[in-house]
Amino acid sequence: MSPRSTHLREQRQRMASAVRQAHISRRGVLSGAAGVAMLGLLSACGTKGMGGAKPSPAADRSAEEAAVRWSNWTLYLDLDDAGRKHPTLDAFQDTSGLRATYTEDIDSNDTWYGKVQGQLSRGQDIGADIITPSDWMCERLIRQGYVQKLEHANMPNVMANMLPKLKDVRWDQGRYRSVTWQTGFTGLVWNKKAFPQGLRNVEDLWDPRLKGRVTVLDEMRDTMPMMLLDQGIDIAGDWTQTDYENSIDVLDRNIRNGQIRQVKGNSYKEDLISGDVVAAMAYSGDITQLNFENGDQWEFVLPERKGLIWSDNMMVPVGSPHKANAEKLMDYYYDPEIAAEVAAYVNYVCPVLGADEAMKDIDEELVNDPLIFPTDEYLAQSTSERQLTLDEETLFQNMFQEVIGS
């Protein structure tokens, strides 16, 4: 196990016990609130059709109300030793005079969307001024007109310090509606002791020696692009429905024959710990965390046929009355020193230029961690899928749910 600074390790342990206690995971599949939310949404939207005209943004009352509310994934912002305060956020409150409310209430893009879509479609305030969904969900929200346009003049740090690669994402050219929060990779993981051979490509998961000891992710947007890449398809290019069908057949076959034990959300981590699962598709940050908590047992790689790179992005929902305040907060986190502090805690790829310099003062070793500050070669090993059409979005998701039995 590589020796890291002790404060980091302590932080990890606290995070681990916090996870065990609260039993929440960043991309958890299960939400007890799901059923309740479903009822709420149904009764809220039942009388009136959804969709139609796009909602118009709420008036900005930032000048009168010194507040900003931020919805994020769990374990995605630095936490102090007592596990109660977020030092960087507290510092922001002190300097800006704004009262920040931080809520870790996004645990799956789909569940979150199911909860708030009705309100968003009517332009109502969903109780958050900043939301942090993943790329493909951001694309959907922009298309549906559910987020507000940002004022670049209010965010000089973002303009100056965002990694150039991130500035022109396909779905938000020039970043007028979104600001990257953190970036991560989807790749392969295996238990080094139980499967010393290791994995090079997704196809290696189908090794007979791994029968019944493999999981893949239950997010279609992770598993299917990985399957497509494994078929040698350029997922950023013009692949077709036939390509998708061929890839999902491979998935189907390996679910039917018991090679894949389960298709799982974030809880795949627990199966890795219990030993039920030896090899899996996984998120980069998770594995860093697992290795800290349980000894250095697992190895994470991007497949030779490439892995996925994704981001979670800060956006201002259409009904938020605090857009200017939200922009202030986004800008604050693009200060390299602040970004480095966050990166040292969350261990995901930092989207801020100059944060690697600032990191030298916090933890020298993290500067060379490719999962936080990836080299160009590492980045070249990853890609992301082209835009799906509306029909594809529904069809592909439907096919995926069919194959995974729900």
Add this chain to the structure above:
Amino acid sequence: MSAPAKEARAVEKVDLRSPEEIRAEKKKGRMGAWLILPGMLYMALFFAAPVVVLLSMSLFVKPEGAELGEFVPGWNFGTYAEVWNRYWPVLLRSFVFALIATVAALIIAFPMAYLVAVRLRGKPLLKGILLVLLIAPFFSSFILRTQAWKQILADEGWIVQTLKAVAILPADGSLTATPFAVICGLTYNFLPFMMLPIYASLERLDTRLLEASGDLYASPAQTFMKVTLPQSMPGVFAGTLLTFIPAAGDYVNAAILGNNRDTSMIGQVIDSRFFKVIDYPGAAALSFILMVCILILVLIYIRRFGTKDLF
């Protein structure tokens, strides 16, 4: 009873009672109505209204070129046929799992309830401790307890290792991610709903009846079948309903302990139709079908086994 008959009886009563008695009677009636009101309002607001919304949602139509999640009011009964054809095997599986879990819970819960309610009479301390021990695990989170089953049945756990050692389980076999694990989880999680009603009715069991049965030369087995069991039937009946109904709609156990081949339950499908595929009418139609199926099954059960004094 027809209205005139009611009136006739009321008139008859008036003749027999003093004016004070009539006033007291009327006041009681009004009191009763007021006491029922909050319950009725609650049911109207949180049950009747959502069911109506659910029904109307299930008939919504997706317009041409609609944005994701965009549906307009309509009368699309086709949704029902579509989801029924596609998901009836999952629905059937849900009921089979729920049935097995209910029977298993009954077999486990009855002796426990009997021990605490009958055998430990006159030992209030021991009885209290046992009762708390039986209920205490259910103070912790439902999800956490289900997760614990994953550890108990894990491949490296002692149960699987032992079963493999004695060759009950093949060398490459496992217990998690199987229907067995899902049914175990369902049984365990709904056990208190089975046990408590049985306990409540056994607690009222008059043990002198058991003695009398013995005096009449009934064997213990006969006493159990002819005296104890019939006396506890209201509890068994309530317990089976309280276990079966939620178990049939449960999705947590199947999601955590199941696999993706032969353990999916209808709750998971409704969840994925709603949140993943964003097919709100489909999810609503499935929910409604589930409700109707449970209603039919329960009605059959009540007609077949129900006692008059219960319903």
